[in-house]
Amino acid sequence: MKLAENIPGLAAPKIRIANLTKQFAARGGTFTAIDNISLDIAPGTFFVIVGPSGCGKTTLLRILAELEKPSSGTVEVRADRPGRPSNSMVFQGDSIFPWMTVWDNAAYGLKLRGLPEAEVKETVGHYLDKTGLTKFARHYPHQLSGGMKQRVSIARAFANDPEILLMDEPFSALDEQNKTLLQEEVLRIWEADKKTVVFITHSVDEAVTLGDKIMVMSAHPGNVKAIIDVPFARPRNVLELRSQPAYGEMVYNIWGHLREEVQRAKAQEEART
Numbered sequence: 001m002k003l004a005e006n007i008p009g010l011a012a013p014k015i016r017i018a019n020l021t022k023q024f025a026a027r028g029g030t031f032t033a034i035d036n037i038s039l040d041i042a043p044g045t046f047f048v049i050v051g052p053s054g055c056g057k058t059t060l061l062r063i064l065a066e067l068e069k070p071s072s073g074t075v076e077v078r079a080d081r082p083g084r085p086s087n088s089m090v091f092q093g094d095s096i097f098p099w100m101t102v103w104d105n106a107a108y109g110l111k112l113r114g115l116p117e118a119e120v121k122e123t124v125g126h127y128l129d130k131t132g133l134t135k136f137a138r139h140y141p142h143q144l145s146g147g148m149k150q151r152v153s154i155a156r157a158f159a160n161d162p163e164i165l166l167m168d169e170p171f172s173a174l175d176e177q178n179k180t181l182l183q184e185e186v187l188r189i190w191e192a193d194k195k196t197v198v199f200i201t202h203s204v205d206e207a208v209t210l211g212d213k214i215m216v217m218s219a220h221p222g223n224v225k226a227i228i229d230v231p232f233a234r235p236r237n238v239l240e241l242r243s244q245p246a247y248g249e250m251v252y253n254i255w256g257h258l259r260e261e262v263q264r265a266k267a268q269e270e271a272r273t
């Protein structure tokens with residue numbers, strides 16, 4: 001995927017989605033999961049997507065990851081440095097190789113690209129340190145808790161140094177304490193290298209805590225209901241941020257956009273059953 005010609009004088013977006021529609025074959029016809037979305041995401045944005053269940057969030061992310069093809073329209077990611085992977089993805093639950101150590105999991109993408117051993121060592125060492133995994137470098141996934149496995153996944157994704165980072169509900173299976181710790185860690189790592197991130201969550205709190213921009217999607221067929229700027233300064237401290245009245249107002253505001261769509265999705269589901 002290459003981004004179209006830059007328009008002189010305008011900052012080029014990192015991601016450009018134009019008239020994107022995705023349909024799946026369904027009994028007796030087609031099912032429209034994404035309906036004509038157009039959207040630019042600026043470089044270095046932490047872009048969060050929230051929306052009711054089934055509105056097409058994962059489908060959109062899978063198209064960005066080149067795991068699905070659009071039915072029509074285009075998705076372009078601007079490549080800034082040749083040789084880097086276009087994207088890395090972090091999923092909910094286990095997405096690391098069970099037969100590899102923590103170190104080998106984190107080093108996987110770099111080794112695949114044939115980077116010099118010293119560079120692999122330095123990069124992997126850096127991200128294992130940032131995710132608190134240095135002591136566990138020789139452990140295997142079965143020896144780790146769920147939170148630690150997600151840390152490995154995050155270390156691997158950042159170490160891989162992709163053009164964009166795609167995260168699909170990476171913390172949803174974790175308990176509240178682990179979730180907060182990992183949100184803080186991701187913020188710390190992200191604030192240091194400001195990679196463009198597209199992050200899906202069901203949690204409005206998580207969206208406001210992490211995001212620069214929050215896109216609320218409409219219920220099926222998936223479209224853009226609203227895009228909201230999150231004005232909080234960085235670096236952010238998760239607990240401090242959540243104690244501010246402005247934070248509560250923001251969460252309330254996002255819920256205002258989301259509530260109707262969640263109700264619509266629920267009605268659609270009930271009509272189907």
Ligand SMILES: Nc1ncnc2c1ncn2[C@@H]1O[C@H](COP(=O)(O)OP(=O)(O)OP(=O)(O)O)[C@@H](O)[C@H]1O
Nearest residue numbers: 024025031033051052053054055056057058059060
């Ligand atoms: N491969 C597929 N074939 C047919 N339908 C699909 C396929 N993948 C997704 N869908 C449908 O497209 C719609 C959007 O799915 P998607 O997983 O993108 O939603 P979502 O917003 O991520 O949902 P959730 O929040 O529940 O994870 C759903 O109705 C789903 O059943």
